[in-house]
Amino acid sequence: MGERLTTGEICSRSVTIAFGETPLDGAARLMRDNHVGCLVVVDEVAGKRIVVGVLTDRDIVTAVVAPGLDAAALRVEDVMTTDLVTAREDDSLIDLVRTMRRKGVRRIPVVGGQGELIGVVTLDDVLDILSQEFSLLVGAIDSEGKRERQMRP
Template sequence: MGERLTTGEICTRNVAIAFRKTTLSGAARLMRENHVGCLVVVEETGGMRIVVGVLTDRDIVTAVVAPGLDLNSFCVEDVMSTDLITAREDDSLIDLMHAMRRKGVRRVPVIGGQGELIGVVTLDDVLDILAQELSLLVGAIDSEGKRERQMRK
């Protein structure tokens, strides 16, 4: 990692995906098999996977399960979010956090220059990075105290 963290450096590149016509029951199985709460919805175009939406476990529950509708009657495109934010591979961590806060989202697909799927960054990923950085700061404070004690002996 460089001095300026980018979304490309922290994103998970092995992403669970679905297509618009994937059944919701199939999507739920994919989430379970991959131990994720979100699928990035893509279209294959010119050999690339272009991001067209995001489907979360919450989308399935609130749109279909809670109202008591038949899960097998719906496809991913029926309930996926299309008003999504994406991050470019070279966006900074700060820009990503601002976008997540502004839109109130926990998961952001990371895209390349042609809109192709590169990876996904979750709030958990961001918290992990920030925890590492805070640990470095704590280490610096601890080192300062040790240095001071050594100098004053």
């Protein structure tokens, strides 16, 4: 049919990462310093960064701050989500949106064939792409009207 957007084409390849043993308060500072709400947690295996979890600002609030725990006494692996939702580089945009909806997530690490980190895609990335597509549709509607006026003044 034509152009098919893939997850690999829209994901950000610049990912802020952490390791399981990273102190949680350090991870929170890393989020603040990099202006992100999510860290992809990785292990180094044979020179590759393998995705093992995700830590979000919401994880910190709900699992640490709300119950009054000491963030300085915890590590990322104590709080991170290990029930991973990932996408593959060649997944279509539609497959990605369906996964986000089905799993109830806003951010998804993008992985290669061996589970290695490729990037991360967010709901904001998807909305940006879709807004561009809607703009193209609006342009098509506008062009149709102009064409009609030219052909039948």
